[in-house]
Amino acid sequence: MAANLSPFRHKGLSFTPEQRISKNLTGLIPHVMEDSSKQCERALKMIRTRGTNIDRYLYLSNIKNQNVDLFYSLLINNAKELMPLVYTPTIGDVCLQYSTLYTRPEALYISIKQRKSIKTILKNWPYPNPEICVVTDGSRILGLGDLGVNGVGIPIGKLALYTAAAGIHPEKTLPIVLDCGTANETNLKDPLYLGLRSKRPSVAEQQEFMDEFMAAAAEVYPDMVVQFEDFESEKAFNYLDRYRNTHKCFNDDIQGTGAVVLGGYIGAVNLSGVPIEEQRLVFMGAGSAGVGVAKQLVEYYTKRGLSEQAAKDKFWLVDTKGLVTKDRGDKLAEHKKYFARGDNNGHQFRTLEEVIEYVKPTALVGLTATFGVFTESVVRALKASVDAGGLGRRPILFPLSNPLSKAECTFEQAVTWTDGTVIFASGSPFSSFTIKAGDQAITYHPNQGNNVYVFPGIGLGAILAKASRVTDNMIYTSAAALAGSLNADEVHKGLIYPRIERVREASIIVAREVMKAARRDGVSQLPEEQWLTWEEWGDPALDKYIKERIYDPKL
Numbered sequence: 001m002a003a004n005l006s007p008f009r010h011k012g013l014s015f016t017p018e019q020r021i022s023k024n025l026t027g028l029i030p031h032v033m034e035d036s037s038k039q040c041e042r043a044l045k046m047i048r049t050r051g052t053n054i055d056r057y058l059y060l061s062n063i064k065n066q067n068v069d070l071f072y073s074l075l076i077n078n079a080k081e082l083m084p085l086v087y088t089p090t091i092g093d094v095c096l097q098y099s100t101l102y103t104r105p106e107a108l109y110i111s112i113k114q115r116k117s118i119k120t121i122l123k124n125w126p127y128p129n130p131e132i133c134v135v136t137d138g139s140r141i142l143g144l145g146d147l148g149v150n151g152v153g154i155p156i157g158k159l160a161l162y163t164a165a166a167g168i169h170p171e172k173t174l175p176i177v178l179d180c181g182t183a184n185e186t187n188l189k190d191p192l193y194l195g196l197r198s199k200r201p202s203v204a205e206q207q208e209f210m211d212e213f214m215a216a217a218a219e220v221y222p223d224m225v226v227q228f229e230d231f232e233s234e235k236a237f238n239y240l241d242r243y244r245n246t247h248k249c250f251n252d253d254i255q256g257t258g259a260v261v262l263g264g265y266i267g268a269v270n271l272s273g274v275p276i277e278e279q280r281l282v283f284m285g286a287g288s289a290g291v292g293v294a295k296q297l298v299e300y301y302t303k304r305g306l307s308e309q310a311a312k313d314k315f316w317l318v319d320t321k322g323l324v325t326k327d328r329g330d331k332l333a334e335h336k337k338y339f340a341r342g343d344n345n346g347h348q349f350r351t352l353e354e355v356i357e358y359v360k361p362t363a364l365v366g367l368t369a370t371f372g373v374f375t376e377s378v379v380r381a382l383k384a385s386v387d388a389g390g391l392g393r394r395p396i397l398f399p400l401s402n403p404l405s406k407a408e409c410t411f412e413q414a415v416t417w418t419d420g421t422v423i424f425a426s427g428s429p430f431s432s433f434t435i436k437a438g439d440q441a442i443t444y445h446p447n448q449g450n451n452v453y454v455f456p457g458i459g460l461g462a463i464l465a466k467a468s469r470v471t472d473n474m475i476y477t478s479a480a481a482l483a484g485s486l487n488a489d490e491v492h493k494g495l496i497y498p499r500i501e502r503v504r505e506a507s508i509i510v511a512r513e514v515m516k517a518a519r520r521d522g523v524s525q526l527p528e529e530q531w532l533t534w535e536e537w538g539d540p541a542l543d544k545y546i547k548e549r550i551y552d553p554k555l
């Protein structure tokens with residue numbers, strides 16, 4: 001690429017005749033001058049005529065590499081169509097094949113063998129002062145397991161959404177993969193695999209590496225917010241505890257997912273006809289996401305006046321061995337202990353059907369990374385237990401695992417098995433579903449319950465508030481802000497999340513409330529006079545401040 005056609009300054013075919021002359025571009029691009037809509041039209045035609053989603057991803061990725069503004073114009077204005085290509089579910093397939101698809105670097109790749117050079121590597125990043133970093137060690141990529149360095153697609157995808165959904169300038173985003181080896185035999189045997197060809201070292205050694213990384217990142221980029229992503233559960237909880245009080249960081253799978261599910265749960269309860277006090281929640285999956293979400297919901301209940309114990313009593317967590325109880329006889333992982341039930345009178349419930357029969361839940365949340373565990377009998381049992389409470393009540397069913405190939409059930413199944421009564425959210429997007437009966441047709445609209453509705457706003461809010469830490473209140477507030485961000489049409493349609501086309505509007509609301517929470521918690525380092533001005537002029541002034549600072553692609 002000619003130096004005068006940097007991807008960050010490339011206007012494609014929109015360069016004016018004057019710009020073409022002054023930048024010596026004459027003849028380097030076709031003579032025609034096109035506005036952005038024409039260029040988007042061409043790209044969309046290409047995308048729609050490619051044969052596979054991987055081809056579409058590669059085409060988009062190529063555009064991003066050549067013309068950043070065109071890429072983000074496309075993504076922002078066609079979020080519903082293109083987000084599933086840049087993010088889940090397609091990004092899951094991309095990660096599985098990353099080492100084969102690789103054509104150029106798009107992230108920082110830091111291996112545990114380069115421990116002595118972390119600062120140098122960070123300084124090698126070509127764009128100055130990144131504001132947000134998404135870092136993974138690839139050990140639990142979506143529901144696909146340990147993908148090692150191939151997991152780098154996730155930080156790349158999440159950061160594209162930081163720009164598309166929250167307007168963080170693309171030059172201010174930094175994707176990082178920490179390569180500690182992998183347990184993935186397929187990758188280890190793949191001659192094209194790009195990562196360290198060794199098993200992961202001990203947890204202690206990985207933690208030392210992480211300590212060194214966090215210290216180096218804070219020294220080289222002191223203002224940067226760090227988002228932990230897709231670390232397997234033990235490390236996810238450990239690193240969050242370890243750094244949350246000393247670094248500007250949060251864990252998206254624990255905290256972001258907690259907030260997004262709480263945001264949707266508030267709306268779902270309103271639609272369900274089952275009062276919040278009567279809700280009983282079964283969680284299938286007790287990993288970082290399951291426990292993170294359940295804890296966020298406990299906080300919601302305690303803020304509504306319940307004691308912590310009474311709030312906790314509303315949750316039954318299930319893992320591969322059955323209901324998580326104190327006396328199950330196996331050694332519970334540390335993060336499961338908080339929710340271990342002690343009221344099972346020595347009885348152990350091994351299957352989800354047994355748990356449903358015992359608990360009579362009103363809501364079922366899936367975070368298992370296992371396709372199809374919400375079987376017909378499970379979903380029908382959930383519906384029956386909700387119906388038993390009274391007419392017109394609706395079951396809440398959230399199969400949240402990603403990508404689509406790991407969803408606990410499909411939208412069509414959920415609608416069919418609940419006779420259309422389900423309040424549904426899935427981690428990856430399902431299409432609407434129409435049932436025809438004679439001349440009548442009813443169309444059901446799914447929700448996407450994915451942390452993309454909160455992490456961009458949490459990061460943006462923390463950056464703009466100049467927050468020294470990401471506090472629990474900032475996370476909690478993001479959920480409440482999301483729940484309040486639906487417009488009248490979305491409420492009328494019975495949705496519990498804003499339509500994905502409105503994720504940018506929702507993210508600004510989330511960011512604004514996160515900023516205010518940072519200030520309330522005393523972690524905002526903005527001058528006090530600034531906050532007093534916003535107090536005087538209210539949210540519109542703060543919104544204006546945010547909007548003036550966010551990136552809008554201009555071709």
Ligand SMILES: NC(=O)C1=CN([C@@H]2O[C@H](COP(=O)(O)OP(=O)(O)OC[C@H]3O[C@@H](n4cnc5c(N)ncnc54)[C@H](O)[C@@H]3O)[C@@H](O)[C@H]2O)C=CC1
Pocket residue numbers: 140141142143144232233252253257260284285286287288289290318319320321367368369370373400401402403406426427428449450451452
């Ligand atoms: N929708 C969203 O925004 C998000 C979705 N997720 C998804 O959640 C899933 C889980 O993520 P983590 O909690 O980090 O994984 P994890 O591996 O830590 O936890 C999985 C849990 O599910 C349990 N499990 C697995 N198979 C099961 C089965 N057949 N029956 C019962 N329990 C079973 C395991 O015992 C474990 O407790 C992944 O697919 C991930 O993509 C994660 C974060 C955000």
Ligand SMILES: CC(=O)C(=O)O
Pocket residue numbers: 141142143230252253401402427450451
């Ligand atoms: C959405 C997400 O963060 C996950 O599936 O891990």
Ligand SMILES: [Mg+2]
Pocket residue numbers: 142229230252253
């Ligand atoms: Mg994740």
